[in-house]
Amino acid sequence: MNKIFGNKVAIFIFAFPTLLLFTAFVIYPIFPELIISFQKNDGFKNLGYVGFENYSNVLRDTVFWESNLNTFIMVLISTLVGLPISLTLALIMDTLSDSTRRFFKFGSVFPAVLSVTVIAQMWVAIYEPNWGLMNSILRSIGLNKIALAWLSDERTVVLAITAAFLWQYIGLNALLFFTGIKAIPKTYYEAALIDGAGFIRTSIKVTIPLLRETIKYLLTISILGCMAQFAHVRIMTAGGPGSTSRTVIYHLYFKAFSASDFGQACAIAIIFIIECLILTFFINRFVAREKIEF
Amino acid sequence: MIKLSKLTAIALALTMVVSLTACGGKTENTDKQSSNDTKASDTTEEKKQSDEKVKIKFLSLSSDENRNKIREDYIKVNVEKELPNVEVEYDLGGGGQDYANKLKTYNASGDMPDVWFSEQNLSLVVVEAGNALDLYPYVKETGFDKKFKMQEVIQPDKDGKLYCVQPGADQYFTPRLWYHKDIFAQHNIKVPQTFDELIEVCKTLKSKGIVPISIVGKDGWTPNLHMLQTMIMAEDPQVAVDLVNNKTDFSNPVVKNALARIQQLVQIGAFADGVTNIDYGPAVEMYTSGKAAMLAMFSWETTNLEAAAPDTDFIVWPSAKEGNDANASIQFWGAPLSGYLASAKTKNPEVAAKFAMFCATQDALFYNIEQKAPTALDTGVEISDMSPLLKKNLDQFSAAQLKIPSLWSAVFNTKMSAEIATLNSKLLTGQYSPDDYINAINPVWAENFK
Numbered sequence: 002m003n004k005i006f007g008n009k010v011a012i013f014i015f016a017f018p019t020l021l022l023f024t025a026f027v028i029y030p031i032f033p034e035l036i037i038s039f040q041k042n043d044g045f046k047n048l049g050y051v052g053f054e055n056y057s058n059v060l061r062d063t064v065f066w067e068s069n070l071n072t073f074i075m076v077l078i079s080t081l082v083g084l085p086i087s088l089t090l091a092l093i094m095d096t097l098s099d100s101t102r103r104f105f106k107f108g109s110v111f112p113a114v115l116s117v118t119v120i121a122q123m124w125v126a127i128y129e130p131n132w133g134l135m136n137s138i139l140r141s142i143g144l145n146k147i148a149l150a151w152l153s154d155e156r157t158v159v160l161a162i163t164a165a166f167l168w169q170y171i172g173l174n175a176l177l178f179f180t181g182i183k184a185i186p187k188t189y190y191e192a193a194l195i196d197g198a199g200f201i202r203t204s205i206k207v208t209i210p211l212l213r214e215t216i217k218y219l220l221t222i223s224i225l226g227c228m229a230q231f232a233h234v235r236i237m238t239a240g241g242p243g244s245t246s247r248t249v250i251y252h253l254y255f256k257a258f259s260a261s262d263f264g265q266a267c268a269i270a271i272i273f274i275i276e277c278l279i280l281t282f283f284i285n286r287f288v289a290r291e292k293i294e295f
Numbered sequence: 296m297i298k299l300s301k302l303t304a305i306a307l308a309l310t311m312v313v314s315l316t317a318c319g320g321k322t323e324n325t326d327k328q329s330s331n332d333t334k335a336s337d338t339t340e341e342k343k344q345s346d347e348k349v350k351i352k353f354l355s356l357s358s359d360e361n362r363n364k365i366r367e368d369y370i371k372v373n374v375e376k377e378l379p380n381v382e383v384e385y386d387l388g389g390g391g392q393d394y395a396n397k398l399k400t401y402n403a404s405g406d407m408p409d410v411w412f413s414e415q416n417l418s419l420v421v422v423e424a425g426n427a428l429d430l431y432p433y434v435k436e437t438g439f440d441k442k443f444k445m446q447e448v449i450q451p452d453k454d455g456k457l458y459c460v461q462p463g464a465d466q467y468f469t470p471r472l473w474y475h476k477d478i479f480a481q482h483n484i485k486v487p488q489t490f491d492e493l494i495e496v497c498k499t500l501k502s503k504g505i506v507p508i509s510i511v512g513k514d515g516w517t518p519n520l521h522m523l524q525t526m527i528m529a530e531d532p533q534v535a536v537d538l539v540n541n542k543t544d545f546s547n548p549v550v551k552n553a554l555a556r557i558q559q560l561v562q563i564g565a566f567a568d569g570v571t572n573i574d575y576g577p578a579v580e581m582y583t584s585g586k587a588a589m590l591a592m593f594s595w596e597t598t599n600l601e602a603a604a605p606d607t608d609f610i611v612w613p614s615a616k617e618g619n620d621a622n623a624s625i626q627f628w629g630a631p632l633s634g635y636l637a638s639a640k641t642k643n644p645e646v647a648a649k650f651a652m653f654c655a656t657q658d659a660l661f662y663n664i665e666q667k668a669p670t671a672l673d674t675g676v677e678i679s680d681m682s683p684l685l686k687k688n689l690d691q692f693s694a695a696q697l698k699i700p701s702l703w704s705a706v707f708n709t710k711m712s713a714e715i716a717t718l719n720s721k722l723l724t725g726q727y728s729p730d731d732y733i734n735a736i737n738p739v740w741a742e743n744f745k
Contacts (some may be wrong), residue, residue, distance in 0.1 A: 044403045064717075130568040150569030153512075155724055169719040239392060239514055242571035243721030258396045258403075259713035261420060 031274065038267035044257065055185045055268035064244045065269065068252040069276075071243060075163045075248065078225040083167045084174060088212075091178030092204050106179075109172030117169075121236035124165035128152050154236050158246045166233045170226070174219055181215030182208055224284065228277055249273050335659055348382040348474060349646045353654070354398065354411035358390025358575055360599055362412070364665065369657035381646060390575060392514045392716070399709070401425040402426055407638035409647045414713045415630035415704050422458050424457040428637040431457035433648035445671040452631070460651050461634025462659035463671020464595075465704070469692055470521035471609040473582065473590040473600055478505065479524065488558060490615035500588045507558070511578040511588035512570035517591050517721025518557060519712070520703050523719065524626055526553035528699065529615040532624035535699050539706055541744050545733045554722065554729035556615060561725035571723050593628060594688050598666045608684065622625035625695035632637055634658075639729065711743045 038055055040055050041048040094105050114118065127134045128151040136148035151161040185208065193203045209216075231250045234240055240247035240255060247255065249269065257266035315630035347696040353370075366385065374383055386408055387393040395417055401407050402421050413421070421427045431451045434440050440449045443463065452456040479486065482503055489494040510517035527535045530549050537543040538550075545551075560566065567573060567581060573660040582590035583603035590600070600607045614621040635654045655672060662668040664674040667685050681689070700706070707715065718735055721727040 043420075043423075044399075125572070150572075153569040153571040153724070154518065155726060171602065201552075238572060241514065241720045242724045243717050245721075245724075255717075258399050259392065259716075261399065261713075262709045262710065 007207070009081065023245045034267045034270050037263055042262040042263040042267075043261045051264065055264045057285050059265055059268045059272065064247065065249075065252060066190055067244060068247040068249045071159050071246060072228055072230065072248045072250075073121075074231055076224050078160070078163045079167060079223050079227045080220060083171055084216075086224060087171050088174035088178050088209070088216075090171070091182055092200075092208065094175065094179050095182050096200065106176060109176045111172070112169045113173035114254050115169075117232040118236055119163060119232050119272035120169050124161075124168075124233075125152065125237055128161055137181070152246075153242055153282055155242060155245045158238060160244070162233050162237055162246055165237065166227075166230065170223075174223070177219055178191075178215060185211045186249075213288075217284065221281070221284050224280055225277065228273075228280070307730060323487055325709055342610070348380055349643050350382045351383060351410060351643070351647060351650050352384045352386055352408040353650070354388050354401070354408040355385040355411055356390050356394055357387035358394070361595060361661070361666075362390075364442070365658050365661045369661050370654055374650075374653065378650060381650055383650070391516060395712075403701050405640065407617075407640065409641040409643070410635060410637050410651045412635055412654070413633070415632040416707050416709050418459055418632035418636055422634065424630065427458040427611055428638050428639045428641065428644055428647065429456040429457065429458065430460055430637060430648050430651060431434045433645065434460065437652065439652045442673050443671050444673050447630070448631075448671045459632045459634040459636050460655040461629075461672070462655045462662065463629070464659060464662040464666075464668060465629035465633055466627055467669055467689070467692060468593045468595045469625050469688075470591065470593050470612065470632075472508075472612055472687070473592060473596075473607055473609045475585060475588055475604060475606050476608050477606040478585065478588045486610050489613050489709075493613045494559065494563060494565075497560065497563055501564045506567045506581060506587035507565045507576050508589040508591055509581040510566055510570065510573070510591045511575050512566065512573045512723050513718070515571075515576075515716045515721075515723060516575065518719035518722060519716050521593065521626065521701065522557060522591060523553060523715075524699075524702050525612045526556045526615070528624055528626060529553070529556070529612055529621065530619060531616065532619075532697055532699060534625075535626070536697075536700070538702055539700055544740050545736050551729045551733060552615070554732050558721055558725060558727070558729065566723070571720050594692075595628075595666075597668070597685055597688055598682075601682055609688065622691065623695060624697035624699060625692060626699045626701050627692075628701050628704050630700065633704055706743070706744050711739050714739045 037047075037051060039050055041051050041054075046081055056196045058223060090105075090109070092240045094102055094109075097105065128136075130148070130150040130153070133151075135151065139145070139148040149157055189207050189211065190203060193207050199208065229250055230248045231254065234246055234248055235254075238246045240251045244252070244255075250273070253266050253269040253273065256262045307698045355366050357366075370383075371385075376379060388397045388411075398411065398413055398417050399420060402424055405424075405426060407421070407426050418427070432450065434457060440446070443449045445463060445466065448463045448466065449457070449684055474486070478484075478500075482499065483507075484496055484499055486493075488495045500507040509718060510522070513553055524535055526536070527549055532545055534543060534549040537547075543550075554736065561570075567587065573581075579590065579592065579596065579599070581587045582592075583600065585604070590596075592600075594609075611621045611625075635651040635658075637644065641647040656674060658677065659670040659672040659674045662670050663674050665680045667678050669678060669689065703712065715736060718732050720725070722732060
């Protein structure tokens with residue numbers, strides 16, 4: 002076995018089908034996109050090369066920056082609020098008995114396996130200004146003043162959408178953290194117990210540092226997942242009111258399929274690829290640089 | 296172990312040889328048999344082909360009740376009788392931007408449904424992409440054009456092509472301000488004659504916990520389709536005519552005032568909470584259920600509103616300038632490319648064209664029979680027992696001296712429609728100024744006619 006995996010030709014043969022698919026469906030489409038980004042293109046024909054005009058229009062477009070800000074807010078909330086909640090849930094799950102844990106595990110996965118459409122529609126109903134659950138609760142406890150039209154108010158719409166998709170994936174992330182916790186050898190916990198460490202101290206000093214690989218993985222998929230956020234926005238608000246809740250991907254979609262401006266849409270796509278590459282570089286550079294081996 | 300491998304290899308080789316021989320023999324036999332039966336099968340094949348149904352994929356709007364009724368109660372019911380050789384695959388496309396995006400995606404891929412329904416701004420995109428079939432030869436061949444009372448509805452364009460067949464009902468549709476007579480009477484409210492009176496009525500209704508005006512706010516639907524133009528016409532209808540003919544732009548003071556009036560309505564709470572997220576169905580339901588006192592909607596909903604809310608009446612949109620007679624001008628929905636189109640790449644152009652004409656006829660039948668509404672396409676149905684409301688609507692429509700086509704349906708291209716929808720949605724937040732609106736839309740408008 003070691004002989005096979007030490008042989009570079011064998012590695013290439015095994016990896017070739019995947020590399021071929023990756024090149025055909027991920028790398029190759031970037032090139033036509035790059036070419037279209039320099040054209041005036043309505044999606045059907047090239048109406049002439051315009052140099053960097055599409056890029057300059059995109060970078061001067063306030064809606065593009067607004068959609069970047071929205072995406073950034075979603076990424077920030079998802080990583081700074083969502084992941085800590087998932088981690089806390091995983092730590093609590095680790096302390097539960099098997100039967101209770103099974104219930105929690107089911108509850109964690111359930112929202113993630115439901116269709117985004119179902120989840121988004123459910124949250125639209127929750128946020129409904131007159132009879133929705135959110136405002137009914139607020140009114141019942143006398144907080145009428147903050148019973149807002151959550152999805153129509155420019156101040157709350159982005160946060161409202163973020164809460165919906167955070168809710169959908171918080172449990173799944175907790176489960177992934179829990180799997181990471183289970184991979185930590187028990188000896189570390191036994192040592193901590195002998196030293197008299199309690200739950201919080203053990204979590205901070207033992208579990209979290211040894212979960213760096215899982216944290217890095219979840220950080221990467223959460224950030225990239227939020228960067229590509231589209232479905233919840235499409236269903237819940239269609240990017241509205243106006244363009245207030247558009248993410249970069251939604252703005253790209255709007256330019257391509259609503260405004261029929263494929264030149265600008267491709268320019269947005271290229272800028273977005275660069276943004277994602279920069280983010281991935283920083284995650285790899287600064288988070289969990291050393292591999293942990295137990 | 297080696298013995299076992301060898302045995303397996305031999306067994307495998309033998310199995311393959313046997314299977315190949317068997318397959319080869321079968322083919323030979325089939326070939327022989329088929330060559331002997333050529334003559335007989337030719338005749339059967341011809342008969343089969345004439346009996347075989349042609350499959351037509353039909354994309355239709357599925358978010359409003361009228362479109363659903365036309366499809367379910369007329370097209371589906373009558374297609375077997377009138378086009379027995381056609382098997383229809385129904386593709387339900389939703390409504391509004393969802394429908395637009397679905398059609399645009401089909402258009403981008405070039406894989407269009409055989410026949411579909413679309414409004415002018417969407418049809419234009421498909422025609423420009425070369426994906427629409429010229430229906431003129433089929434219309435002439437079948438004499439379909441002779442059935443039209445208004446011949447301009449079925450005339451080819453300057454290139455001699457006709458890409459769309461329509462029932463000619465749209466030409467009679469106009470936006471109205473529907474209201475519940477009972478709610479007005481109960482609260483002792485008089486029907487507003489001017490825009491200022493409308494503001495006062497809205498304030499009164501709002502103070503009584505009733506939504507003053509129900510509108511479709513999602514994607515800025517109501518301002519997109521008519522409210523902006525209505526507000527322009529409330530002050531000076533000529534400005535709307537000038538916009539239609541590209542003789543002015545959005546920086547015209549009348550347009551700015553119109554935007555300010557919509558903003559004012561939002562700011563006084565004339566529309567429901569969360570209006571920017573209210574879709575077509577919920578907006579109509581809000582009115583018919585009595586939660587809203589008024590509804591800003593086209594006259595295509597007349598029959599539905601009469602049935603769901605019998606105390607319904609309408610007023611023409613109140614004038615915003617002294618001396619401007621609100622009854623004198625009217626906007627109508629129809630446009631040359633609003634109706635049924637067929638794909639240029641359809642495998643059966645003749646059948647697709649016939650199906651498109653069939654759909655236009657069924658559409659007209661629906662309006663003639665169910666809505667008691669006239670259509671440019673003469674279906675032979677005598678419209679009798681017209682309800683008082685339908686008659687009032689038609690009389691007022693006919694009496695208006697100036698009929699202006701809808702900017703949205705007849706003038707805006709796809710980019711203009713998309714961008715103005717975003718801005719109208721922003722306008723409905725009440726926080727977006729008319730000046731910002733004008734600065735954002737004028738560059739798009741400048742390209743609209745290019």
